[in-house]
Amino acid sequence: MKSRIVLFIIAMLVWLILSWSLDWQHLLVGSLASLLVAFLTGDLFTANPYKFAHPHRYLWLMLYIPVLMWEMVKANIDLAYRILHPRLPIRPGIIKVKTKLKSESGLTFLANSITLKPGMTSVDVDQENGYIYVHCVNIKDTDPARATEIIIKRLENILERVFD
Amino acid sequence: MSETIGMIFIVIGIGFDFFGCIGLIRLPDLYLRLMATAKCVTLGTCSLMFGIFLINGFTAVGIKALLCAVFLLLTSPVSAHALSRAAHKSGVKLCDESVCDEYEKDKN
Numbered sequence: 415m416k417s418r419i420v421l422f423i424i425a426m427l428v429w430l431i432l433s434w435s436l437d438w439q440h441l442l443v444g445s446l447a448s449l450l451v452a453f454l455t456g457d458l459f460t461a462n463p464y465k466f467a468h469p470h471r472y473l474w475l476m477l478y479i480p481v482l483m484w485e486m487v488k489a490n491i492d493l494a495y496r497i498l499h500p501r502l503p504i505r506p507g508i509i510k511v512k513t514k515l516k517s518e519s520g521l522t523f524l525a526n527s528i529t530l531k532p533g534m535t536s537v538d539v540d541q542e543n544g545y546i547y548v549h550c551v552n553i554k555d556t557d558p559a560r561a562t563e564i565i566i567k568r569l570e571n572i573l574e575r576v577f578d
Numbered sequence: 579m580s581e582t583i584g585m586i587f588i589v590i591g592i593g594f595d596f597f598g599c600i601g602l603i604r605l606p607d608l609y610l611r612l613m614a615t616a617k618c619v620t621l622g623t624c625s626l627m628f629g630i631f632l633i634n635g636f637t638a639v640g641i642k643a644l645l646c647a648v649f650l651l652l653t654s655p656v657s658a659h660a661l662s663r664a665a666h667k668s669g670v671k672l673c674d675e676s677v678c679d680e681y682e683k684d685k686n
Contacts, residue, residue: 432645434638490594490621497601497614506610507678529655535613537662537681547681549609549662
């Protein structure tokens with residue numbers, strides 16, 4: 415039930431931003447649609463709704479967004495350089511990195527962020543052992559521990575504070 | 579002033595979209611091509627959307643463009659991940675330059 419209420423509030427907020435007017439017709443349709451969504455998919459949304467009540471999580475998320483943006487800009491310049499270089503300087507392959515995140519939403523965010531980072535795509539997640547398989551365009555080190563250090567350390571430390 | 583900055587963002591976005599398309603043609607195998615499209619095109623399109631937001635400001639159009647960028651950031655990596663995992667499960671090989679494949683090793 416708590417999870418449905420949280421989902422209703424978030425859906426209503428997205429609707430308000432999307433319609434960008436406080437007309438009563440918009441509000442009525444929006445609340446009906448949000449109620450329907452919350453009723454149908456509320457139990458899928460989050461396992462622990464109390465996490466939404468901690469303000470320090472939002473602060474860390476605010477810090478996470480500019481860090482991720484900076485990584486993305488670096489990713490794109492690096493990849494554009496490799497694509498435009500006449501000899502294609504790539505060393506592709508799939509490596510695995512170890513993560514200490516446990517919650518599902520944290521792992522989802524981490525895997526998504528890896529896909530947005532310099533030349534990497536997350537291929538699969540092994541939740542039991544905490545491994546993420548990453549396809550990487552320019553491998554610097556095939557050893558899991560050192561690859562972890564290079565690839566995800568910074569993002570992981572912030573995400574741990576947001577989600578766990 | 580904000581119109582000029584918005585135009586600059588739109589030009590940068592079109593540039594990254596263009597690099598993504600070149601990468602789609604030049605790179606050798608499926609995973610690398612996915613990478614080029616997922617990354618360059620995501621940042622390129624987000625930059626375009628941000629430029630539209632700067633030009634229109636806090637109006638209905640500008641806010642919708644910003645929200646589009648957020649949805650794109652959330653969904654584009656998911657589709658790239660799903661496609662690469664499905665391709666690996668169904669046996670698409672990595673290209674010949676590849677250095678290692680831990681996923682293949684751990685599957686057996």
